[in-house]
Amino acid sequence: MSLDQLDAKPLGPAMAEAHRQLEICNACRYCEGFCSVFPAMMRQKTFAEGDLNHMANLCHNCRGCYYSCQYTPPHEFELNLPAILAEVRQESWESYIRPHALSKAFHEHGFAMALAAAIFIGILFWVASTAGADPSAGFYAHLAHNLMVAIFAPAFLAPLAIIALGLRDYWRDTGGRWPSIADLKSAFGSVAKMKNLSGGHGEGCNFEREDRYTNARRYAHQAVLWGFLLCFLSTSSATLMHYFMNWPAPYGLLTPPKLFGLSGGVLLTLGAIEMIRLKLKADPELSAKRVWRGEFAFTALLGLTALSGLLLYIATGTAAVRPLLAFHLGCVLTLFLMMPYTKMVHGFFRLSALIIEAQKSGGK
Known part of the structure; x- marks a missing residue:
């Protein structure tokens, strides 16, 4: 394990869930032709917190990926990318804007x-x-x-x-x-x-x-x-x-x-x-x-x-x-x-x- 990995702070619940879902999406890639989130996702295999914030703010919540996805509930993967990216996006605004x-x-x-x-x-x-x-x-x-x-x-x-x-x-x-x-x-x-x-x-x-x-x-x-x-x-x-x-x-x-x-x-x-x-x-x-x-x-x-x-x-x-x-x-x-x-x-x-x-x- 590198020093960078040791120093990295653990992801919060929303970030961790977004990371999980995006890794599954990145392996599937069925939604490759959709919005700007997917080209950004496909450039790398794993995601830091800044990457997750970037993709969350690229998402416009159009929901096309959800209705095209084969892994949404009741599938065991339970993917809901629009919802989790919306939550990460909101958390990013709340964390960057003071107070x-x-x-x-x-x-x-x-x-x-x-x-x-x-x-x-x-x-x-x-x-x-x-x-x-x-x-x-x-x-x-x-x-x-x-x-x-x-x-x-x-x-x-x-x-x-x-x-x-x-x-x-x-x-x-x-x-x-x-x-x-x-x-x-x-x-x-x-x-x-x-x-x-x-x-x-x-x-x-x-x-x-x-x-x-x-x-x-x-x-x-x-x-x-x-x-x-x-x-x-x-x-x-x-x-x-x-x-x-x-x-x-x-x-x-x-x-x-x-x-x-x-x-x-x-x-x-x-x-x-x-x-x-x-x-x-x-x-x-x-x-x-x-x-x-x-x-x-x-x-x-x-x-x-x-x-x-x-x-x-x-x-x-x-x-x-x-x-x-x-x-x-x-x-x-x-x-x-x-x-x-x-x-x-x-x-x-x-x-x-x-x-x-x-x-x-x-x-x-």
Whole structure:
């Protein structure tokens, strides 16, 4: 036995079970043409903890491998790769993101935490908007622009810094190196097309229809991804117009902030609703069951944030603007502050895993 093996810490229960199942999969290789997990698995015969974390974050839980496998229960091997990789994936986020206890708390009490935070922060915004009302300030009559910047800038940047520290450790443990343009192109291309939600064959995955393929989950994810990016573009364009063009809000319908914001809000709302519908249909035994409530709560918070923004636009010029603005900003701030501890963090880790996989596979 080598010194490295003597010094290696024993794998935890989830890691050990993932190691067992992946060794069986690696011997069988029936699912060779499936998602990115399988090429990564087939490069080696045994797996360290970093390898297991890497493959778990490559897994998109499409479940095609489970429904194709001959070794699932009641077979004595009892393979359930989607579930065990989901558990390892969740444990990886909880171990890399600090403080660790907040991720576990959210996934156990997500609904209560998200709703309480959104309402509490919304009430604070309501009080601030009432106390500082200035009818001559246009859109910012309800809440001063400088106050919004002072609140939201650190609330957005601080969680990103926490995620960046976690990604640094993940990158080191999984053998990542400085990415090339080709690595980034491969990873971002995969994300843009949701390639791994097609099960590797383009027909879709089996998330909600067992042995029948469907692209419904792939399209829902694309709606959420592009909706979120469009909303971000809306905020970014409004910031540029405010500071560099001396053009403060409100903006007309045919301006970039409104065009990006409305289209993004619609996509994000519809995508979140569809993801909730699919999750309610999916077999919970093929996921990390302990975090089901937290994942559901995060998707609901995402959809509620987008929906409240759309309602705010519809209510323009009415008395409903002030309470809707307070609630919307409460949802947005809650989403930002909880970003490292909700499933939103999976986007950062999955993109990192795809970049690292592009490096290890030579871009294939």
